[in-house]
Amino acid sequence: MTDNPATVMKELHEDHSAALWAFCLHLTANDRSRAEDVAQETLLRAWRNSAVLTESRGSVRSWLFTVARNIVIDEWRTRRAQREFATAEPPDVAPVGDQSDELLLSWVVADALTTLSADHRAVLVECYYRGRSVAEAARRLDVPEGTVKSRTHYALRALRLALEERGVVS
Amino acid sequence: MTCQYAHLGGAYVLGSLAASERAAYERHLPDCAECSRVVREFAGLPGLMGRVPLEALELPGEPEPVPETLLPAVVSEVRRSQRRRRSALAAILVAAAAIVVVGVTGVVVTSLDDGVRPPAAGPTTSQTTAPAERMDSIGAGSVTGWISLTERPWGTRLDLTCTYLGDGYAGGWTSYAMVVRSVDGRVEQVGTWRAEPGRQVHVTLATALAPEDIESVVVRTDEGVSVLRLAE
Incomplete structure (x- = not known):
């Protein structure tokens, strides 16, 4: 600096x-x-x-x-x-x-999600937001099921790290 | 050894595992510290993700461009406040020069013969100073000090009387600096001076901050060790 x-x-x-x-x-x-x-x-x-x-x-x-x-x-x-x-x-x-803490938290989480790679975000969108199973997500993303499993794992790990850095989780 | 379920934690907490695989994973969990740890770490994440709507992720779209006026505005404000700080420093130098004229050096050294007590008044100036407050000794406590913070039109006059008692140290001069922290977090060094063990030193320093804007005053050695502190 x-x-x-x-x-x-x-x-x-x-x-x-x-x-x-x-x-x-x-x-x-x-x-x-x-x-x-x-x-x-x-x-x-x-x-x-x-x-x-x-x-x-x-x-x-x-x-x-x-x-x-x-x-x-x-x-x-x-x-x-x-x-x-x-x-x-x-x-x-x-x-x-009163809602502002909630707003702040959701904004920080959204900001943390933007730090993920496109692959990591895509797998979270399929598995979490769209509620798809590993098999369905694998078909839609055109990758093997094993890849969906490991990507969700690494995506959540990256998300957790980004949230830790932002003081949301410890 | 890598567990065969090692990477299932993510799909498990997101609820994406097929029923049979989920059941197998749950049977495995009690026996596997590593997988249990992963599940514990991930457990709060779906709830946090639930605060962000899917659209926010899916349609990043064209983000609204940052207004072009933002950076020039903040940079010029920064430059303005630097100038203010510089003119405040000039005022301090003028004030210091005045003290030199009045008090010859502005620093009065007296022998330590009657212990440490609050100074009755500042040296050789007609202005009355605020009552002195005892500063907290930090660390070995070999330095004691009293300080008065007097409001002046230009900021705050700081009168410090301190005594370095000296310990096993083989005499010699030690340099000190006074650092003032403002309530909004700015840190400013307001002066430096040297002192000999066993001598009481009175120094007059100045800051452009008003007394109520001062959060703490710290005296440090030139090695950065804090020895005295006053917190408002």
């Missing part, structure tokens, strides 16, 4: 901005200008908190997601507090409060 602050920021941006941007869009229900504010503030906080950046990449990612989510929650609480004195308007933002 170089000491030049602008370079540190460029590296942060290069490594994480795509995932962070997608997450911020999701958090703000595709409100681009709010999403950009949140992404900016998140990157700046990461940059100021340089201790975080020495961690492994996966946990930097989780940290960024957590910070982005907290920024959105804080905004939402502030607006709600302001609204309590006004008329009973319907909320114009998603209620992120």
Whole structure:
């Protein structure tokens, strides 16, 4: 990690901005200008908190997601507090409060799944998401059954590692 | 020796094994520590995967491109805050120069003859300082110190009085540095000085941080060993 602050920021941006941007869009229900504010503030906080950046990449990612989510929650609480004195308007933002931990977790799991190879993802889609048996998956993927078995094994091992790195499982 | 069921754990926890194979695997599990461990490790994964909808995996599609304005915005903010930091440093140097003029050196060394107690006031300055707080001695505890954090318009003035009691060490000077950590995690070295065993040293240092933004103050030797600590 170089000491030049602008370079540190460029590296942060290069490594994480795509995932962070997608997450911020999701958090703000595709409100681009709010999403950009949140992404900016998140990157700046990461940059100021340089201790975080020495961690492994996966946990930097989780940290960024957590910070982005907290920024959105804080905004939402502030607006709600302001609204309590006004008329009973319907909320114009998603209620992120209690469900936000769930949201964060599913986003981190999705991010971990994107680190898997295409072969590993394909075997998990067949066996888990589509509920296919080893024999069916082998036919659809056109590989021997033994390969489906070992691939699911290695796919789950890779997933577990990616989740460990993101602090989800230990 | 590799177990013949070695790679079945994944298909087993995903529920993809044929009924007969699943039954055989389950009979095998109690006797095989390795397969049992694999199943334990994988057991939580299907539940976590269940939080991600299939579409998120299947249709990665074209991800929304990151706005081109994001990087320039954060980089210029970073540069701005560097400039702020530099001008804060310049202010500290001016303040330090003023202390040198007033107090000749800004560092006052007195003989240690009456034990360690909180200093009554900072040296040769008219400004009153905040009450001194005792710092926690870390490690061998051969250094004791009191510090006062005084709010100033430009940040915080740090007055440290410390005594290195010296042990078996063959005398000599030791260099120290004071490191301030802000509540938002920034770490800043605010000064260095040298001291001799058995002497009480008073140093005045400065940071642009306000007292309430300081989370902790640590005194370290030049070898990086922390000797004194004050946590807010």
